[in-house]
Amino acid sequence: MKDSGTENIEIDLLLESVYRRYGYDFRSYARASIERRIRQFLADSGCASVSEMIPKILHDREFFSRLARYFSISVTEMFRDPSVYRAVREKVVPLLRTWPHFKVWHAGCATGEEVYSLAIVLQEEGVYARATIYATDFNDEVLERAREGIYETAKLQEATKNYQQAGGKGSFSEYYHARYDAAAMDGSLKERIVFSSHNLASDSVFGEMHLVFCRNVLIYFNRDLQNRALGLFTESLVHGGFLCLGAKEDLRFTEVSDRYEVVDLKARIYKKKEVP
Amino acid sequence: MRQKEAQQPACHVSYEAVVMGGSAGGFKAYAAILSALPTDFELPVLVVQHLHPGDDGSFARHLARVALHPVIEPCDKERIERRQVYVAPANYHMLVERNGTIALSLEGKVNWSRPSIDALFESAALAFGQRVIAVILSGASIDGAVGMRAIKAAGGLTIAQEPATAEYPVMPQAAIDTGAVDEVLSVEEIGRRLIELGARKSQIGV
Numbered sequence: 001m002k003d004s005g006t007e008n009i010e011i012d013l014l015l016e017s018v019y020r021r022y023g024y025d026f027r028s029y030a031r032a033s034i035e036r037r038i039r040q041f042l043a044d045s046g047c048a049s050v051s052e053m054i055p056k057i058l059h060d061r062e063f064f065s066r067l068a069r070y071f072s073i074s075v076t077e078m079f080r081d082p083s084v085y086r087a088v089r090e091k092v093v094p095l096l097r098t099w100p101h102f103k104v105w106h107a108g109c110a111t112g113e114e115v116y117s118l119a120i121v122l123q124e125e126g127v128y129a130r131a132t133i134y135a136t137d138f139n140d141e142v143l144e145r146a147r148e149g150i151y152e153t154a155k156l157q158e159a160t161k162n163y164q165q166a167g168g169k170g171s172f173s174e175y176y177h178a179r180y181d182a183a184a185m186d187g188s189l190k191e192r193i194v195f196s197s198h199n200l201a202s203d204s205v206f207g208e209m210h211l212v213f214c215r216n217v218l219i220y221f222n223r224d225l226q227n228r229a230l231g232l233f234t235e236s237l238v239h240g241g242f243l244c245l246g247a248k249e250d251l252r253f254t255e256v257s258d259r260y261e262v263v264d265l266k267a268r269i270y271k272k273k274e275v276p
Numbered sequence: 277m278r279q280k281e282a283q284q285p286a287c288h289v290s291y292e293a294v295v296m297g298g299s300a301g302g303f304k305a306y307a308a309i310l311s312a313l314p315t316d317f318e319l320p321v322l323v324v325q326h327l328h329p330g331d332d333g334s335f336a337r338h339l340a341r342v343a344l345h346p347v348i349e350p351c352d353k354e355r356i357e358r359r360q361v362y363v364a365p366a367n368y369h370m371l372v373e374r375n376g377t378i379a380l381s382l383e384g385k386v387n388w389s390r391p392s393i394d395a396l397f398e399s400a401a402l403a404f405g406q407r408v409i410a411v412i413l414s415g416a417s418i419d420g421a422v423g424m425r426a427i428k429a430a431g432g433l434t435i436a437q438e439p440a441t442a443e444y445p446v447m448p449q450a451a452i453d454t455g456a457v458d459e460v461l462s463v464e465e466i467g468r469r470l471i472e473l474g475a476r477k478s479q480i481g482v
């Protein structure tokens with residue numbers, strides 16, 4: 001095996017090239033995973049070493065796009081971790097009701113399944129009309145799919161069980177219109193959703209929020225970048241606003257942990273303290 | 277520094293961690309090994325078992341009942357501590373970072389599995405180099421074979437469960453077939469061997 005120290009340097013140089021040439025900053029991503037994906041791309045790229053990829057990255061945009069596809073992990077599903085949505089119904093919605101109008105930020109929304117899931121919950125709880133949901137991602141391709149809201153019918157059917165476990169009050173099939181293999185989410189769910197491009201590594205705060213959903217995004221970041229993103233969330237949340245992270249993401253290991261209290265540990269729902 | 281380490285005979289290596297992979301029939305094998313490791317066994321043990329995607333920590337809870345060390349499903353970025361067993365949660369790959377923390381990831385499945393044994397082992401090879409022991413147990417998959425090669429190439433120690441003693445021999449056999457396995461042992465022997473290897477640390481006092 002090649003000396004891993006040398007390859008480590010090569011990877012640094014590759015990430016630096018990507019950043020300086022295209023503006024995408026993967027230098028602060030969780031290293032082990034980024035390395036794996038670079039190695040996978042290396043095996044498929046026909047290059048003999050990571051350094052051999054660097055001139056291609058610099059001079060060939062198409063080559064970079066291929067690499068970027070390896071970097072992009074956008075797996076998601078409707079009502080992923082159903083108990084989280086149940087906790088939102090029981091512990092977050094009652095407080096959202098106390099605001100005449102509230103804003104939700106879904107950071108790293110990928111293809112949008114989570115956003116529609118939350119929209120359904122808010123609709124069933126009768127508070128959707130008061131909401132504005134900002135759904136953001138830095139990957140324009142997935143964001144476009146989120147905006148379209150068209151999914152495989154079979155996948156949606158599979159999600160029916162999740163919907164029920166999430167405390168669904170109606171019939172999940174009422175929320176989409178299936179035509180053969182594809183199904184479109186109901187238009188009423190989209191009314192209060194604004195999709196836009198936002199990069200947690202380089203863009204700034206996003207208005208005054210009451211609820212921030214950022215699930216399974218921070219695991220791709222190293223600690224510095226995590227703290228940056230969490231800084232954005234903390235800055236944009238109102239006092240008493242909620243933060244919901246992925247099932248395996250824990251505020252304990254971060255800089256902002258003392259700014260929040262735990263609302264539901266298993267669902268990873270936190271509340272920004274009234275007084276900092 | 278690396279160079280100098282690599283030249284040392286393997287018997288002077290003090291290990292930093294044990295990584296283990298299992299699939300079908302894995303629970304029994306894990307139970308036999310972990311119940312044999314005494315509480316003063318220091319090395320952290322990282323476990324990837326192929327789980328049903330809906331597993332809600334039940335595999336880890338079962339292991340906790342038989343293991344003498346605390347068994348946890350770690351969160352992302354958790355620091356790897358001595359005298360602990362870490363079990364990859366269903367649906368996440370569990371990787372090791374060079375800074376001694378755990379990274380969870382939702383990358384695509386490897387060998388139809390997430391978590392994947394290869395993913396853990398390959399990252400452990402990079403993070404620990406020769407200071408890691410990899411153990412591959414019962415399973416009806418080929419996951420882990422590539423990872424064993426990576427561990428071996430980095431100078432780590434590789435152990436496979438003797439296929440004849442495994443409920444499902446395919447997985448340990450696949451690893452053995454790569455030629456990268458140092459020792460082929462029964463689970464009882466694996467337990468004893470780990471205790472022996474783990475004790476080196478305190479003897480040398482590195």
Ligand SMILES: C[S@@+](CC[C@H](N)C(=O)[O-])C[C@H]1O[C@@H](n2cnc3c(N)ncnc32)[C@H](O)[C@@H]1O
Pocket residue numbers: 072073074075076077080107108109110111114136137138139142198199200201202214215216217220246382
């Ligand atoms: C695994 S998906 C999570 C999807 C969804 N939140 C869930 O948990 O089901 C991770 C998403 O984070 C996005 N992402 C990664 N880095 C980002 C960044 N720097 N800024 C914004 N989004 C990012 C990816 O494009 C991807 O869509």
